[in-house]
Amino acid sequence: MDNHSSSCSFNYRMISMIDEKFWQEQWDKESIFISRKSNKEKFLITVPWPYTSGPLHVGHGRTYTIADFIARYRRLKGYNVLFPMGFHESGTPIEAISDKIRKGDPKTLDLYRKYISEYESDEKIEEILESFKQPQNVADFFADKIVKDFKALGYSIDWTRTFRSVDERYKKMVEWQFRKLDTMGYLKKGSHAVLFSMEEKNAVGEDDIEDGDTNKVSIEEFTAVLFKGKDFYLAASSLRPETIYAITNIWINPDSKYSLIDMDGKRVVMSEDACERFLYQNESAQKIRDLDNAEILQGEYELPLFNRKVKVFPNNKIDPEHTTGIVYSVPGHSVKDYVYLKDAGINIENIRMIQIKDETTSVEKYLEKYADLDEANQTLYRDEYYSGIIDENIPLIGGKTVRESRDIIKQILIEQGRAFIFLETSRKARTRNGSRVIVSVLRDQWFIDYSNPEWKRETARHVNNMKFVPDFYRKNMLDIVDWIAERACARRRGLGTKLPMDREWVIESLSDSTIYPAFYTVSPFIPEDTELNDATFDYIFTENYDGKVMEKFQKAKEEFEYWYGVDQRITSSPHMSNHLIFYIMNHIALFNEKYWPEGITIAGTVISNGTKISKSKGNAVSLLDVVRKYGADMFRMYVAVNSDISSSLDWNERDISIIRGKYEEILNILETSLSQKEYGESVSQELFQARFMKHMVNFNEKMEKLSIRDAYVEIIYEVLNDLSELKNMGGSPEMAVRKIAGDWLKALSCVIPHTAEHFWKLYGFEGLVSNSKLGHYELNSEEKGLIEQWEYCKGIMADIRSIEKVTHIDGKEVEIVLADHIIREDTEKIIKNNFNVKRKEIIQAVKKMQNKITMGIDERKALERYAGVIEKLMNMQIDYREYREGDKKLPLPGRPVINLKGERNGNN
């Protein structure tokens, strides 16, 4: 991987001379990141805590690194900054890992051997692996390693406030949270549909399903319509209940078995397989017996709503494993039914009831148009759903759209007891263990009811006042507020806090992590063994207590009130519709408005060599590897400069070496400037300093807006460019750097803190740069003039080059003729459309060149100042004078006449 090592040995020495560990120890020793209440303005910044099931990769590093830039910048600006972190250990995956290790699953064992080996010597691996049979050991092991990794990255985290989501005192707070939600009526119990495995007797998530990440499985709602026969009802399911009027017959599969079940006193028939699955959706249903298919086929069945009877035909295309295994046939509006009937030689007249653009849809046309039967069927379905209108003469729904009618008919059928909902997976799916995935409706599922309108209104109002970076996520968040409904908040297994009102349930791992940043503020003031109850938390977090001071928690209360709410939370877009919405809404429900979250910054995803990072691809680059190989500052600089917060960051070798080049440049110039003792005054040095001042102004502005990349392009690339320009102008970059080193190192310290500390000390500044303060920067008019005039001169140089190129003259001498005061006055008038001027001949020229004329620059002064520099850079003699009457060409303000003298270049 390291193909530069041979050619850059000198620079390697440069990088390795920064002893990152040493500086981390200095920070520790001086406790500069431990933050306590003070009289300074506070700034609380957080990042969602990591889940401790394994080592972190570069993707995790990005958000924390960005947060650290901001934390360090705020400190420079004089804020009392708190940047805490903790560890998320609740949920099912860690338990599942232990489970697999206990069972000796070879894949898991290999993976965790590899993970452990990244941190521990070989002889210890098996022992640690053995300890992983206990879930808590897995979590603790990796939490411990993450601390080490993060320290190695130089994060300015206050480690005194760290806690884990499974700590007893934290659990007490979660209990407090849930009892509060309960008293507010936000906690509900109800039934809930989930994907489920009968064999594993468990709800299954995307990760549990084979190809679940690439080919999603969702739950679809079918309407099972009851057709009344002599002894029982047939349950025929459909996505299109509005077509019930056009039914001609019912299909069952002759090769499959059917069963009779009891549903609230009704005798209902569905396939044997459906029957087994349905019992997971409806607890009260009971199987009565199996049926002989002849029993079903012989009778006639009455449609609900319309007085009509239809027959049942066998059709082996009907899938008994899909919904009820009974389907009704609508040949007028289903290509498949039309074909089935035709193939079976059954002659039934089509009933048609839907029009698109005043024309009754024709199954035959779709059949002709699409070669594939499925495609024809689906297209017809879609066309009718989006643009279909029901015929005027149809009862109940005539003239209405298909979309409206579907809900109306479904509603009526269910009310009349002639239909029920049958839930089905959107595709056939199996778990990774190979068992079948079905839909189950869980009873007594606990929910947080985010649909409460009052709660939503408050949330929307607050979201409008929050700061989102980038701002478009605000709109996104408002949509989510609108969309969010009940969310299941408890599970049967996993680590975490037991639901206080029902100890059978464990609070789901996203729901237990919504207000935890509040706990950072109090964590050091609540010892592990303290007795905690709801009154304690009411006292610390709210105004809602009996007024008596609780001595023991007084300090915690003060710290909470000082620090809370979160000023800035850095996260990534997948968190929008789950963690972030919970985070915002739970704060709004539980805390006083002044403690609600303020700022949210959403970082783009991290990709590796142009492709998405995923464990299965094996392209996850571990954070530890990166630090070991490149050092913290290199990685941090990469994160800062390689792409903007909002766009994705691609971690790849090529860009790494490019960034490294820049980093080495910084090291080099800082190193070589060290020996400079004096500072020579010259135009170019002055210009450099003025420009540096401008960069500092821009840097501050951009950091305030959290445009981190732009800020560092300014303070790294622009400054380095200026230095090389300075060198060309004959100035000394070393002297210049010596002069600006203090300010530059402060600005750089947010991104490359170790490097900045190293040179801060060598340059003889007091204390630590991480502890220094950044002043206010502003350009004075002299500095502005220096910069503007130089830009003007650069324009002239570009013009000279352009002329040289076109004429093939190798310029030796240049005469620059400037506009005199008469021209300037005339031009000013003409721009204002006042044509009463002294030299009429310039009117046309001014009009034509209007957008290239600049009035504000003192051209004479610019040339006085920079003529020498231009002469050096262009290697030609520069003369300048004002316009004289009789000159062939007329200069305009900002557009002097350039007379180039030299030899014609022979080649062309």
Added chain:
RNA sequence: GCGGAGGUUGCCGAGUCAGGUCAAAGGCGACAGACUCAAGAUCUGUUUCCGCAGGGGUUCGCCGGUUCGAAUCCGGCCCUCCGCACCA
């Protein structure tokens, strides 16, 4: 499908909210030159087309519209990426 973001000159990526100063920042790559025995590194210049005087032509997904004037505003179309409920 629903919701969100986006399509810019060889590539990455600013600019679009507040239309003109935008042939369009910055980085990378490429080319030429300087340095060197040579390569790398570094530095200088060029990098849409035309031009023997700093100028002109044609460009910002596609098609239309508004305007004296559009990369920027409006409408339609095509394409890409992200999120979509028990997964952390």
